[in-house]
Amino acid sequence: MSSSSTAQQPSPQLFFQTINAHQRTEALKAAIELEVFTAIGEGNTTAEAIAKRCQTSERGMRILCDYLTIMEMLTKQGNEYALTLDSATFLDKRSPAYLGGAIEFLCSPELLEGHKHLAEAVRKGGTAVGNEGTVGPENPVWVKFARGMAPMMMMAAQLMAKLVDPGAERKLKVLDIAAGHGLFGIAFAQNNPQAEIYAVDWKPVLEVAKENAQKAGVADRHHTIEGSAFDVDFGSGYDLVLITNFLHHFDPPTNETLLRKVHAALADGGRAVTLEFVPNPDRVTPPDSAGFSMMMLVGTPSGDAYTFAELERMFANAGFSHSTIQPLPPTIQQVVISEK
Amino acid sequence: MSSSSTAQQPSPQLFFQTINAHQRTEALKAAIELEVFTAIGEGNTTAEAIAKRCQTSERGMRILCDYLTIMEMLTKQGNEYALTLDSATFLDKRSPAYLGGAIEFLCSPELLEGHKHLAEAVRKGGTAVGNEGTVGPENPVWVKFARGMAPMMMMAAQLMAKLVDPGAERKLKVLDIAAGHGLFGIAFAQNNPQAEIYAVDWKPVLEVAKENAQKAGVADRHHTIEGSAFDVDFGSGYDLVLITNFLHHFDPPTNETLLRKVHAALADGGRAVTLEFVPNPDRVTPPDSAGFSMMMLVGTPSGDAYTFAELERMFANAGFSHSTIQPLPPTIQQVVISEK
Numbered sequence: 088m089s090s091s092s093t094a095q096q097p098s099p100q101l102f103f104q105t106i107n108a109h110q111r112t113e114a115l116k117a118a119i120e121l122e123v124f125t126a127i128g129e130g131n132t133t134a135e136a137i138a139k140r141c142q143t144s145e146r147g148m149r150i151l152c153d154y155l156t157i158m159e160m161l162t163k164q165g166n167e168y169a170l171t172l173d174s175a176t177f178l179d180k181r182s183p184a185y186l187g188g189a190i191e192f193l194c195s196p197e198l199l200e201g202h203k204h205l206a207e208a209v210r211k212g213g214t215a216v217g218n219e220g221t222v223g224p225e226n227p228v229w230v231k232f233a234r235g236m237a238p239m240m241m242m243a244a245q246l247m248a249k250l251v252d253p254g255a256e257r258k259l260k261v262l263d264i265a266a267g268h269g270l271f272g273i274a275f276a277q278n279n280p281q282a283e284i285y286a287v288d289w290k291p292v293l294e295v296a297k298e299n300a301q302k303a304g305v306a307d308r309h310h311t312i313e314g315s316a317f318d319v320d321f322g323s324g325y326d327l328v329l330i331t332n333f334l335h336h337f338d339p340p341t342n343e344t345l346l347r348k349v350h351a352a353l354a355d356g357g358r359a360v361t362l363e364f365v366p367n368p369d370r371v372t373p374p375d376s377a378g379f380s381m382m383m384l385v386g387t388p389s390g391d392a393y394t395f396a397e398l399e400r401m402f403a404n405a406g407f408s409h410s411t412i413q414p415l416p417p418t419i420q421q422v423v424i425s426e427k
Numbered sequence: 428m429s430s431s432s433t434a435q436q437p438s439p440q441l442f443f444q445t446i447n448a449h450q451r452t453e454a455l456k457a458a459i460e461l462e463v464f465t466a467i468g469e470g471n472t473t474a475e476a477i478a479k480r481c482q483t484s485e486r487g488m489r490i491l492c493d494y495l496t497i498m499e500m501l502t503k504q505g506n507e508y509a510l511t512l513d514s515a516t517f518l519d520k521r522s523p524a525y526l527g528g529a530i531e532f533l534c535s536p537e538l539l540e541g542h543k544h545l546a547e548a549v550r551k552g553g554t555a556v557g558n559e560g561t562v563g564p565e566n567p568v569w570v571k572f573a574r575g576m577a578p579m580m581m582m583a584a585q586l587m588a589k590l591v592d593p594g595a596e597r598k599l600k601v602l603d604i605a606a607g608h609g610l611f612g613i614a615f616a617q618n619n620p621q622a623e624i625y626a627v628d629w630k631p632v633l634e635v636a637k638e639n640a641q642k643a644g645v646a647d648r649h650h651t652i653e654g655s656a657f658d659v660d661f662g663s664g665y666d667l668v669l670i671t672n673f674l675h676h677f678d679p680p681t682n683e684t685l686l687r688k689v690h691a692a693l694a695d696g697g698r699a700v701t702l703e704f705v706p707n708p709d710r711v712t713p714p715d716s717a718g719f720s721m722m723m724l725v726g727t728p729s730g731d732a733y734t735f736a737e738l739e740r741m742f743a744n745a746g747f748s749h750s751t752i753q754p755l756p757p758t759i760q761q762v763v764i765s766e767k
Binding site: 096097098099100101102103104105106107108109110111112113114115116117120121142143144145146147148149150151153154156157158159160163172173175176177178184186189190193194199202203205206208209210211212213239369370371374375377378380381382383384385389391417418419 | 439441443444445447448450452454456483485489491496497500516518530533534542545546550551553579710717720723724729759
């Protein structure tokens with residue numbers, strides 16, 4: 088019964104859906120906070136039963152669950168709701184892949200603040216939030232990132248370790264730049280018992296990485312270097328330098344400065360391993376990677392989602408001989424491997 | 428290159444897109460404020476030219492236009508952007524159907540406030556915003572509604588007048604309940620030179636309706652009744668009573684009280700004409716109508732998007748003999764006609 092736009096007839100439907108899209112964020116956030124997905128996973132399937140388990144009104148729960156169904160995060164048959172494969176995997180607290188905690192970062196006031204000043208950011212060409220947005224010194228949002236986003240990055244970290252160090256039979260000295268939760272370095276340590284990891288980040292963030300290394304049983308091979316990646320002494324002789332979700336925060340000249348430092352820290356034959364949102368040259372596909380530029384516009388002075396050609400040029404300008412790219416399914420990100 | 432969920436492999440993509448959906452709202456709002464669509468309609472097609480026209484940075488405009496392209500509100504070929512049929516019709520200020528002004532209502536602090544307290548509203552079963560949410564007495568948001576939403580309702584108003592009064596050859600006394608911008612009553616007056624309209628709403632809102640009646644050249648047949656539809660004396664002998672986007676704000680008993688009053692105000696053979704978002708009995712399709720429940724949960728104490736069976740029952744309980752429903756394409760709403 089809903090109308091849609093055709094070549095003949097314009098429709099305000101997309102306008103209406105888009106201007107109200109913020110409701111989708113609020114509904115998902117509320118459902119995670121109220122543990123709706125967990126309640127359904129536990130076997131509560133009617134609005135009445137879910138409401139009882141989550142201590143809410145039945146009416147409010149019915150409207151929320153219908154909305155989650157419309158958003159394809161639940162299914163509905165008669166009056167009974169069920170989890171989808173995705174929501175069972177990622178949004179039921181009892182799932183090992185639960186990533187509901189990511190809302191602490193993705194819906195943090197620090198991140199949302201930038202979006203609220205988008206028009207101003209477009210005028211200016213960079214974040215309209217003071218102190219360099221999220222890349223200002225020691226911004227506390229990165230502790231939220233380290234705690235909230237770890238589960239979301241777990242899969243990428245493990246896939247990356249297998250991809251880059253498939254044999255896992257040789258000694259490996261790994262520098263993990265802007266380690267955050269530390270999961271990327273930790274995955275290499277878990278994958279290869281001879282790997283030694285050196286994680287760089289601000290002190291309060293490294294506390295999270297250390298906790299995670301402890302939990303993963305690799306604390307004895309997980310070392311830390313406190314401070315900004317632009318300032319600290321990396322040491323040298325690394326076989327791998329991991330640069331995960333970092334370059335998008337800065338402009339190309341700033342990145343090239345960092346990459347020259349990375350190049351110097353690598354042993355001969357060493358490789359830089361970059362994880363990024365990489366749009367196609369058209370900058371509008373694939374949608375999630377291309378759309379990531381928006382987050383950088385509102386949150387940083389001059390960050391961006393770089394195409395492979397742009398990344399390749401930065402690495403080449405920093406002295407790297409050769410870069411290749413490959414997808415990391417089922418994640419939406421890609422890995423660029425650059426050889427010294 | 429983006430991954431998607433299949434029966435075999437769960438993907439966090441939908442989680443990521445949904446939790447970030449608020450960015451879509453912010454991007455569209457900023458584009459309207461900066462007049463991006465108008466600038467492109469005027470013939471500025473590159474980020475550089477659009478930025479110059481809108482007085483923004485080129486970098487910010489490129490990222491915004493790419494994002495609008497991802498949202499399918501623009502198209503992109505090489506470095507040139509173009510309007511879609513929808514954005515040319517509804518978002519270029521020079522278009523007679525421009526509805527960018529709707530953001531003043533749809534993105535008003537009054538409406539957004541409710542969504543920010545969704546979890547609390549689910550617990551409570553109704554708005555968590557004080558003073559009865561948006562249906563509190565004389566809430567100033569309704570002046571924003573009357574000014575901002577008029578263009579969005581213009582098409583529905585004209586389609587409804589043609590549908591309900593196709594002959595337009597007889598005298599017609601029309602009561603327009605919660606008239607807002609007044610466009611529904613005004614459309615009947617424009618459609619039929621013998622129609623006399625009586626518009627009910629709070630005084631500051633009726634000022635907007637009067638302006639619109641003046642502009643439409645029907646001010647001499649457009650009368651006003653100031654006050655709440657629940658309190659004022661409607662008078663009697665109406666051929667039609669228009670109840671547009673009103674019943675969804677209240678619970679069924681409250682609506683039945685109003686409908687009994689409407690029934691009494693109608694002449695014999697008179698009809699109540701209701702415009703509503705009407706979900707199917709499953710309450711999850713069609714998505715826009717079903718999803719409207721969420722707006723009522725966060726914004727009102729006990730409003731809802733009612734199914735046709737529910738509306739039919741309210742009208743029957745209030746004494747109406749018969750109700751029928753029909754869609755009003757290309758709008759996403761439906762018309763219920765109830766006979767005295």
